[in-house]
Amino acid sequence: MFSPKVQNILKSYVYAYIHPITGIPFYIGQGKGNRAFEHLRDNQDTEKVRVIRDLQGRGMEPEIVILRHGLSAEDAKLVESVCIDFAQLDNLSNRVNGKYSKMYGRASIEELQRRYDAPIVEVSERCIAININSTYKPGMTDREIYECTRGIWTVGQAKTEADYALAIYQDVILEVYAIKGWFPAGAVFSERTFTPSGRHEFVGNVDPAMSAKYKGKSQPGLFKKGKRNPIRYLPIKKKDKLDTGAKS
Numbered sequence: 001m002f003s004p005k006v007q008n009i010l011k012s013y014v015y016a017y018i019h020p021i022t023g024i025p026f027y028i029g030q031g032k033g034n035r036a037f038e039h040l041r042d043n044q045d046t047e048k049v050r051v052i053r054d055l056q057g058r059g060m061e062p063e064i065v066i067l068r069h070g071l072s073a074e075d076a077k078l079v080e081s082v083c084i085d086f087a088q089l090d091n092l093s094n095r096v097n098g099k100y101s102k103m104y105g106r107a108s109i110e111e112l113q114r115r116y117d118a119p120i121v122e123v124s125e126r127c128i129a130i131n132i133n134s135t136y137k138p139g140m141t142d143r144e145i146y147e148c149t150r151g152i153w154t155v156g157q158a159k160t161e162a163d164y165a166l167a168i169y170q171d172v173i174l175e176v177y178a179i180k181g182w183f184p185a186g187a188v189f190s191e192r193t194f195t196p197s198g199r200h201e202f203v204g205n206v207d208p209a210m211s212a213k214y215k216g217k218s219q220p221g222l223f224k225k226g227k228r229n230p231i232r233y234l235p236i237k238k239k240d241k242l243d244t245g246a247k248s
Contacts, residue, residue: 007033012076013069014083017062019051025087026051026062030080032073036064111138114216118172121217123234125210128155128162128179131223131230136169142206143191145174151201152185158233164210165202166234171220176210177202 002010015036017027027039027048040061042049055062068079123129135148149167159182167174185199222232 001034001037010066010069012071012073014067014071014076014079016065016067016083016087017048017052018065020055020060020063025065028067028080028083028087030076032076036066114172115170118216118218120220121173121214123166123214123219125164125234126162127164127166127176127234128159129166129168129219129222129232129234131168131232132174133169133223134230136174142175146177146206147191149175149177150204151190152197152199153201153231154198155182155200155231159200159202162233164207165204166214166219168219168222171218171222173214173217173219176207176214177204178207178210179204 010032012030012032013036014028014030016025016029017039018025029035029039039048039052042052052062067083068076071079130149130153132145132148136145140148145167149165162179165177165179167177179202181204182200182202185197185201188201188203190201223230
């Protein structure tokens with residue numbers, strides 16, 4: 001434990017739990033005071049706790065390393081996010097990425113160019129636009145993008161009027177699928193697992209013509225920050241026109 005004097009000097013800090021056998025970090029966090037030691041007494045059912053309990057059962061403890069200290073609380077959150085991105089979240093037991101990771105975190109050159117330089121397009125065909133911000137991860141395969149786009153959703157009768165589904169991440173259309181049919185969640189084969197809940201999923205395939213027309217193009221403002229509904233139907237009606245920031 002840190003003494004009050006040390007805590008005062010450290011201020012906010014970022015720490016890592018290192019596996020004593022592999023030497024690989026399995027958890028990265030941030031905090032102040034004695035936050036770095038609290039996980040040793042944690043009783044939650046998480047991957048982090050399971051690793052710690054396994055080590056303790058073998059008479060070992062994780063190595064706790066302070067990666068950066070003397071930070072403000074806000075800077076500590078940012079440093080934590082960078083460290084998680086660099087260490088790759090899949091190698092860690094952290095359940096979520098660090099703060100701002102979705103917007104400013106690890107990304108390829110191609111993804112950044114797509115995100116910030118995508119031309120704006122107006123969709124004229126009957127489409128259901130699906131926001132996959134919560135499930136998309138950089139580096140996903142085409143199949144993985146399809147799986148997280150097609151289900152599972154709470155959709156109304158309007159779904160039957162849509163011919164295509166747009167996979168949208170951070171306002172950019174990642175792919176366009178021709179919808180072959182909608183089914184109750186769990187009724188058809190899926191690479192994802194979930195509990196049937198009255199929601200639906202669609203089955204379809206990439207439409208080459210529509211993909212060439214819309215893939216990589218932007219629909220700014222379609223899913224406004226703070227709005228939780230991940231579904232929009234296109235084309236947008238006049239009274240529901242998007243605010244793209246352009247002057248008429």
